[in-house]
Amino acid sequence: MTAAVSARGVRKRYGDFEALRGVDLEIEPGEVFALLGPNGAGKTTFVEILEGFRARSGGEATVLGVDPERGDLVWRSRLGIVLQSAGFFEQLTPDEVVSHFATFYPNPLDPRRVVDMVGLADKRSSRCKDLSGGQKRRVDLAMGIVGDPELVFLDEPTTGLDPQGRRQLWDVVREFARLGKTIVLTTHYLDEAEQLADRVGVIINGQLVEVGTPREIGGRERALARVTFALTGNLAGRPLPETGAETVSKNGRVTITTATPTAVVTALARWAEANGEPELPALAVSRPSLEDIYLAMVEAADGQADHKGSDA
């Protein structure tokens, strides 16, 4: 089975500025892939190259086995593109727009069902100009999927949606994923990537710096855990036990960073009990969130970029 998306050394140059500096990526059919990255990192440029909206300056790319620069209408019929803030059919209703788009495709889904799926059943006959921003995003999604595509590109699908709307859209994406469709989404929301994606790629300064499952990306699984608790009650002022891990005590709150949180907690529990405090006050054990990992990556890359900048 060939990859749904394959990029090798994809580059994009605007004058002196290199927006993409050699991106390699394979996305398997049926995979949900999320691209993360700060604004201006090259995410949108990369996706637009895959969508055939932009020519690359170098490297190779195929989408559904076709070079996007040579993608014809047959290829287009197999793709769904959900654009961010593109022009709108203000004077038409969701039903009308989605039915209209359905006529472009050889085997479309039932337009009315698609309008239901994206949660616009009660707005199906309102003019699009009267819809809220979030409702327009739903129409965007409906237009993108009504052709029953094999591969869907979603550019920041839930920007501007309320929490309930986001969950509804996630359900639609999951439904599509369940049907075996490939989904490539860009997002700013790390919880969205974590909820939806099989794998996550992080683009920073025009390079794909990390690819992995949301669980393991950036060494997250192996990252050290943090054990925190409060020095209150009978524990106030007591010397801490020796755990062999990095321990910071500040403002009556202790943070221990460790590779073996279970052993640390056991040791702490014994120590607390010995000091007449059967419960460790405000005990928490946590791993870095995807957001922590992501922000650390962005910071590290910025540091590198600054360093390179000072060399020049």
Place this chain on the structure above:
Amino acid sequence: MTALPASPAEFRPNAPGRLIRLSFERTRIEIKTFFRAPDQVFFTFLLPVLFVVIFSTIFSGEIEGPPGAKKVEFSQYFVPGMIASGIVSATFASLAMTIAVEQHDGLLRRLSGTPLPRSAYFAGKVGLALFTAFVIVVLILAIGVVFYGVSLPTDPKKWGVFAAVFFLGVSACSLLGIAYTRLIRSSSSAAAIVQPPYLVLQFISGVFLQYSQVPPFLKVVAAIFPLKWMVQGLRYVFLPDWVAVDDYGGEWQVERVLLVLGIWLAVSFVLARVFFRWNRGYSG
């Protein structure tokens, strides 16, 4: 939804039946969208109507012909020019401006991400232009006949030429409007870029004055563009033959009018294909 699923290999996006179906579908949506914006409808039809009323009111008089020939009312003389001008406004000017907006606000990018053939998109635009131009022609004629004593041709051949000039003129000018969008760099500058050539051509093609009053070197320029030929063909439809002696050096040259407009249709189709861009942001 009982059609059997076609495999991608069987799907022929440019099959004639599909092109025709999508052309009608695009036209239907264009017309529907157009009529749902009342201000746009109002101004599209207001301008040509105003022109007829103003011209017919200001220039109430007659053009003297040769001895013995029937005189021609000014209103009768100007109606064909107003029709030609109304056609250019509903096609070239209107399409260039609305497409420029669609290009810059991303609506075209949205369409270009689908398997909609470009020619079906063009057809929808031409379909809308045919429709609005037809309404404008009917309005101008109705006002002219009812209020200003304009008389309609009785010769079926003249009606045939009317229909041919209308169809060729609308199609060619629509496609020229589509091609012209290449010159428009932002939607806010659209009107400023579209109006000048259209206004200048109206003067030198004899829409607002008698063609005999246009200086010869400007006639050479006017003869390059379709508007002059549309006016000439429509004057043949509405005016007696002696006017051609004054204005067009002897004869109406109807065959030449149709030939030039036919060539313009072919040329403008090629220009539209070459210069039209789905996406202004596309960097090649």
